[in-house]
Amino acid sequence: MPDILVLGATGYTGRLVTRYLQAHRDRGTFTFAIAGRSRTKLAHLVAELKLDVVNDVEVVEVDVMNDDEEKLESVVRRVKVVINLVGPYWRYGTPVVRACARNGVHHVDLTGETHWVKHIIEQYDYLATKTRTIIVPACGFDSVPSDIVAHLSAKTLRAALSPSSSPSVQVGVGHSASAFRLVGGISGGTLESMMCALEEVPSAALRSAREAYSISPVQGPPVRSPIRLLYTLPYLLPKTYGSILPLAPHDVATVQRTWGLLERFSSSSSPQVASDSPQEAHAYGPEFTYEEFLSTGTGPLAALRALATSVGLVVTFLCLTYLAPARWLAKKVGPASGSGPSDLKLEKGFVRCTNITSSAPAPGREVTHVKTSLRGHGDPGYLLTAIMITEAALACLTTSTLPLLGQKGGVLTPMTAFGDVLVERLRMSGRFEFESFVVRDRRDVGEGRKRR
The missing domain is CATH 3.40.50.720 (NAD(P)-binding Rossmann-like Domain)
Structure with missing residues (x-):
């Protein structure tokens, strides 16, 4: 077998x-x-x-x-x-x-279809917990990097702020924002999924999936509008600007589900389970929010590039949504399903993600900021995606080492199912690097400096 x-x-x-x-x-x-x-x-x-x-x-x-x-x-x-x-x-x-x-x-x-994830949660999450089946959608560029950087930042905050005498004390995480830089192509499968959503999925299902916390078991705090023309990375100087990232709605929904699953599990677990297990599931806290965007750099020109890019994406989306000829053209000129770049182009691609996560305000304590960096070497939508989903599948073969939620089964997310097991597997692939540390200086001095 x-x-x-x-x-x-x-x-x-x-x-x-x-x-x-x-x-x-x-x-x-x-x-x-x-x-x-x-x-x-x-x-x-x-x-x-x-x-x-x-x-x-x-x-x-x-x-x-x-x-x-x-x-x-x-x-x-x-x-x-x-x-x-x-x-x-x-x-x-x-x-x-x-x-x-x-x-x-x-x-x-490898889905990026939030409406489908919502459907299988409603239909099969309970059954999967009964059969202890791990079902993890979005195990590629959608949405592993987003889930990982939020997870690592929360982990670094806990290490920095939890008293050494009481390591089980929960540290509240506040706002978390990720800026992505990448070079890579869009797959024919991604384009086909977009066309399927626009032409086959009921509009009610699409609207429901676009709501905040649509696939989270817990309703979270209010969030800023998921679609803005101009984004900025908090705290660091010089200020990083960015535009809409087309993948962001599904990535944000995935991270919100991670947050919701951890909140629900933490509130239902006994203190003995929560504090003694080496696979402890730490909640991020009730004030956690997450957003992400496509970085266009720093300075006034970067802000203008971000605005222009966002406007262009909004216009394209509206045309695809409401104009059948636009969808016909996209199918004709877009990449065909099953096609992809050469090995040389795969090697030239990359992804860089910078995440800034802040602790939730607390009486008598200054807000702490963490910078987490993810670097992936290779085309993120093809080569790195193949590695991410494969390492996730291999992690399923070692159930006893997984986080407690992964051991219980259900429709989960990359971090609730695999946690640090997947992070380490990706690191060992030689294609990924991770770094997470408390920021001591607002001036962005780059990775490897001011490391905690």
């Missing part, structure tokens, strides 16, 4: 995931199978990557779109973890999640 099933292995990202699994540093500790709907494409992938289908890698022909539920379940129940790369997930993802939740098979995917 294989440990991992790569569902949609013949797509562009599926090939990257399969290649990464085949060459993984821990290759001798797990087995995997590849699945797709085309026997010809599967054979081509086997030949391309020189997979040993006799003694090592199993090949499964399955069509998520057309096969009946019984066949899908018969495939799923033979493995421990499904890496689901078949989207749009609103169209094709639900039967796979249902099969996994019924059979106790863990599931990770």
